[in-house]
Amino acid sequence: MATAKTYGEFETAWCPGCGNFSIRQAVVKALVLLDLPPRRVVFSTGIGQAAKAPHYIRVNTFNGLHGRSLPAATGIKLANPELAVFAESGDGCSYGEGGNHYLAAIRRNIDITCIVHDNHVYGLTKGQASPTTPKGRRTKTQPHGAPSEAFNPVAVAVTMGAGFVARGYAGEVDHLADLIVQGARHAGFSLIDVLQPCVSFNKVNTYAWYKERCYRLGEDHDPTDRRTALERAMEFGDRIPLGVIWKHDRPAFGPMPEEPLARREPDMGVLASILQEYA
Amino acid sequence: MGEATINIVIGGEAGQGLVTVGEFLSRALVRAGYAIVVTQEYMSRIRGGHNTFAIRVGSARAYGPTETIDLLVALSADTLALHREALSPRALVLADAAHGLGDAPGLAIPYKELCPKPLYGNMAALGVLSSLLCLDPAWGIGLVEERFAKKGAEVVAANVGVFKASMDWAAGRQAAFACLPPPAAPEKRLMLHGNEAIALGALAAGVNFCSFYPMTPGTSVVQALIDHGDRMGLVAEQAEDEIAAIIMALGASYAGGRSLVSTSGGGFALMAEGVSLSGMIETPVVVVVAQRPGPATGLPTRTEQADLDLVLHAGHGEFPRAIFAPGTIEQCFHLAHRAVDTAECAQSPVFILTDQFLADSFRDVAPFDLTALAPVARPLTGIDAPAGYERYAVTPSGASPRLLPGFAEATVVLDSDEHTPDGHITEDLAVRVTMHDKRLRKSAGLAERALPPDLYGDPEGATLVVCWGSTLGVALEAAEIRNAREEKTAVLHFSQVWPFVGDAFLPILDKAGKTVMAEGNHGGQLARLIRRETGYVFDALVTRYDGLPFTAAYILERL
Numbered sequence: 001m002a003t004a005k006t007y008g009e010f011e012t013a014w015c016p017g018c019g020n021f022s023i024r025q026a027v028v029k030a031l032v033l034l035d036l037p038p039r040r041v042v043f044s045t046g047i048g049q050a051a052k053a054p055h056y057i058r059v060n061t062f063n064g065l066h067g068r069s070l071p072a073a074t075g076i077k078l079a080n081p082e083l084a085v086f087a088e089s090g091d092g093c094s095y096g097e098g099g100n101h102y103l104a105a106i107r108r109n110i111d112i113t114c115i116v117h118d119n120h121v122y123g124l125t126k127g128q129a130s131p132t133t134p135k136g137r138r139t140k141t142q143p144h145g146a147p148s149e150a151f152n153p154v155a156v157a158v159t160m161g162a163g164f165v166a167r168g169y170a171g172e173v174d175h176l177a178d179l180i181v182q183g184a185r186h187a188g189f190s191l192i193d194v195l196q197p198c199v200s201f202n203k204v205n206t207y208a209w210y211k212e213r214c215y216r217l218g219e220d221h222d223p224t225d226r227r228t229a230l231e232r233a234m235e236f237g238d239r240i241p242l243g244v245i246w247k248h249d250r251p252a253f254g255p256m257p258e259e260p261l262a263r264r265e266p267d268m269g270v271l272a273s274i275l276q277e278y279a
Numbered sequence: 280m281g282e283a284t285i286n287i288v289i290g291g292e293a294g295q296g297l298v299t300v301g302e303f304l305s306r307a308l309v310r311a312g313y314a315i316v317v318t319q320e321y322m323s324r325i326r327g328g329h330n331t332f333a334i335r336v337g338s339a340r341a342y343g344p345t346e347t348i349d350l351l352v353a354l355s356a357d358t359l360a361l362h363r364e365a366l367s368p369r370a371l372v373l374a375d376a377a378h379g380l381g382d383a384p385g386l387a388i389p390y391k392e393l394c395p396k397p398l399y400g401n402m403a404a405l406g407v408l409s410s411l412l413c414l415d416p417a418w419g420i421g422l423v424e425e426r427f428a429k430k431g432a433e434v435v436a437a438n439v440g441v442f443k444a445s446m447d448w449a450a451g452r453q454a455a456f457a458c459l460p461p462p463a464a465p466e467k468r469l470m471l472h473g474n475e476a477i478a479l480g481a482l483a484a485g486v487n488f489c490s491f492y493p494m495t496p497g498t499s500v501v502q503a504l505i506d507h508g509d510r511m512g513l514v515a516e517q518a519e520d521e522i523a524a525i526i527m528a529l530g531a532s533y534a535g536g537r538s539l540v541s542t543s544g545g546g547f548a549l550m551a552e553g554v555s556l557s558g559m560i561e562t563p564v565v566v567v568v569a570q571r572p573g574p575a576t577g578l579p580t581r582t583e584q585a586d587l588d589l590v591l592h593a594g595h596g597e598f599p600r601a602i603f604a605p606g607t608i609e610q611c612f613h614l615a616h617r618a619v620d621t622a623e624c625a626q627s628p629v630f631i632l633t634d635q636f637l638a639d640s641f642r643d644v645a646p647f648d649l650t651a652l653a654p655v656a657r658p659l660t661g662i663d664a665p666a667g668y669e670r671y672a673v674t675p676s677g678a679s680p681r682l683l684p685g686f687a688e689a690t691v692v693l694d695s696d697e698h699t700p701d702g703h704i705t706e707d708l709a710v711r712v713t714m715h716d717k718r719l720r721k722s723a724g725l726a727e728r729a730l731p732p733d734l735y736g737d738p739e740g741a742t743l744v745v746c747w748g749s750t751l752g753v754a755l756e757a758a759e760i761r762n763a764r765e766e767k768t769a770v771l772h773f774s775q776v777w778p779f780v781g782d783a784f785l786p787i788l789d790k791a792g793k794t795v796m797a798e799g800n801h802g803g804q805l806a807r808l809i810r811r812e813t814g815y816v817f818d819a820l821v822t823r824y825d826g827l828p829f830t831a832a833y834i835l836e837r838l
Binding site for chain 2: 055082
């Protein structure tokens with residue numbers, strides 16, 4: 001049985017009070033609930049403070065380039081379907097630099113759990129607007145206000161027919177852990193967009209701000225109803241819903257290899273007969 | 280040399296079936312035991328325009344492309360006018376009677392009479408060609424039967440009927456065209472183009488993962504892999520862009536797949552960050568770059584050798600790499616196989632630099648001996664002491680034991696940031712130096728296994744034509760022509776352009792009377808690289824960058 005200790009204890013490079021700490025806690029809790037030994041788990045991440053996460057959890061780690069957590073995760077899963085593959089990064093990495101990969105991953109629907117630390121700002125590069133920064137918000141590099149409309153990753157995922165779309169909050173660890181568990185158990189691409197305060201660069205979306213607005217979706221929300229799912233996905237203001245926004249059964253990417261590619265050696269007899277087809 | 284070979288050019292619009300006729304005739308010639316080199320020229324469009332499929336055929340060797348045409352099959356009305364100037368003194372034109380021959384020597388083929396339906400036009404052209412080349416009709420008929428077997432006996436019979444009738448028709452015209460001499464080596468040969476040979480070499484080395492974004496002329500490597508993918512256990516995925524393609528390949532490689540990506544210059548430009556990532560995380564990937572003229576979109580379907588600088592320098596920071604540049608179909612196969620092994624040994628990106636000409640060039644080749652292939656290095660699926668495992672353990676060679684995740688208790692941690700030996704992010708600058716030195720120590724191993732250039736002929740006091748990649752065939756032809764004139768000439772061909780060891784070839788260059796580098800680019804990229812690395816300055820440079828492959832005549836005129 002895996003326990004929280006299985007995944008180790010590490011010193012981090014995060015700011016005191018950062019939402020990343022509680023997201024890490026939720027991830028570890030989810031791995032324990034899923035009873036996944038570290039050897040079976042791979043975290044693929046990009047670049048940013050969120051992307052450092054697997055350095056602070058004992059798991060297999062592919063900490064690649066900015067924006068590229070999803071294509072790396074896709075390659076990993078295709079090469080070894082026996083691994084539980086998570087892609088984890090921030091909103092700039094996942095929705096900005098990696099925007100095309102995000103759309104492709106939803107379409108491809110390969111069995112990856114995508115956890116996005118969504119703090120509406122670029123933290124590591126010190127406070128520029130991110131794809132989810134609300135239009136008009138002033139930053140040092142957008143002194144007249146962020147000029148573009150914010151990207152709504154949850155609504156896009158619902159619209160594109162992703163199989164599992166959830167929104168969690170860094171301030172609710174147990175709830176978030178449960179969403180990650182559900183996402184990991186879903187066969188196909190799953191998105192868990194995690195609202196996360198940035199204590200250093202986002203002075204608006206604070207713990208208090210979220211506490212005032214976030215509410216958990218109750219029994220009355222039917223996550224299989226796309227119309228209401230889209231309504232909840234668009235709800236981001238005075239009230240912000242947390243939970244499984246939308247899910248539906250959709251065949252996951254396939255066919256997948258039946259065993260890890262590392263176990264496959266080329267069949268030279270077959271290759272010899274292929275060569276003869278060129279005669 | 281021209282007398283010993285026949286250059287058959289089939290010209291027409293895209294969509295008229297010239298590739299069908301060309302491939303069919305090429306295969307019949309190879310089966311009959313002839314040597315061929317195909318040069319395909321096509322425009323970047325799906326229908327219309329003017330394309331050619333040239334087959335140079337010889338009883339012993341076919342060298343490479345040549346300018347003069349001995350048999351011109353004019354499928355479109357424009358073909359004759361476009362190639363009139365290139366006809367050799369013995370040339371015949373096979374025109375469509377509907378378009379007419381004008382005053383050109385040749386035959387006006389009455390396709391309407393020979394073919395019950397326009398669909399059979401290809402068969403008529405093939406029948407006439409078979410007759411003029413004195414090919415045993417059995418070769419053509421055998422191919423017709425294979426190709427149409429699935430469509431039933433009636434279709435086979437109809438096609439064979441047109442083929443035979445057209446042969447008879449041509450025989451009755453008594454056209455004055457010297458038959459092909461009998462083939463020198465009638466043992467069994469295969470017909471492959473360069474990109475097919477690269478794919479087969481990669482499969483032989485165990486490549487089982489390919490992610491790609493389509494780009495001419497790189498796509499046909501992927502196509503060949505996919506054609507055999509189900510039987511060979513290969514996973515292929517079309518990525519959303521080239522960035523995703525190479526990152527997926529690295530993810531797969533990390534997890535135990537043997538990865539290859541194939542693209543051309545513009546797509547490769549997007550892959551540059553992934554090349555650098557491969558260098559940092561020491562995860563192998565084989566990258567095929569099939570060159571075409573740039574900058575930017577350039578001439579999408581033509582040939583050039585101008586991406587050596589790009590491939591050599593792509594990716595920020597310093598890390599080891601190797602670049603192969605096959606010059607023949609055999610080298611395409613064997614260097615692709617070697618590239619997979621080299622990438623695993625050096626845990627680095629390894630490149631195969633080919634070009635449109637070689638990519639599309641069908642040739643005859645002896646079946647590859649699969650039993651003679653060297654073993655290919657593999658990553659680890661187990662380890663003795665998992666507790667202390669470090670992915671980037673500092674070693675004398677620079678290469679660390681590469682364990683795959685999921686196979687042992689140890690976790691495998693990679694980071695694109697500078698990292699400690701256990702793979703975790705660090706900003707300890709002393710560790711940085713240690714790790715950077717460790718990575719770059721692998722350069723020595725790559726240099727040790729670098730292939731020296733191949734020398735053809737005696738360089739002593741000779742004109743030495745130096746080239747790389749696809750130029751080999753015509754360089755050898757140019758040398759033969761000059762040697763026949765008693766102008767002593769030898770050829771030095773680089774099938775690996777990075778890394779190289781000067782000691783392996785500088786003594787050869789020093790022996791030569793005159794050294795001439797022939798490169799398909801404007802600046803002489805390999806010549807500059809050799810000068811940078813060794814100080815050697817070539818006496819002369821022959822360049823070509825008009826989108827066409829080198830020919831012997833082109834080189835001879837500039838020597």
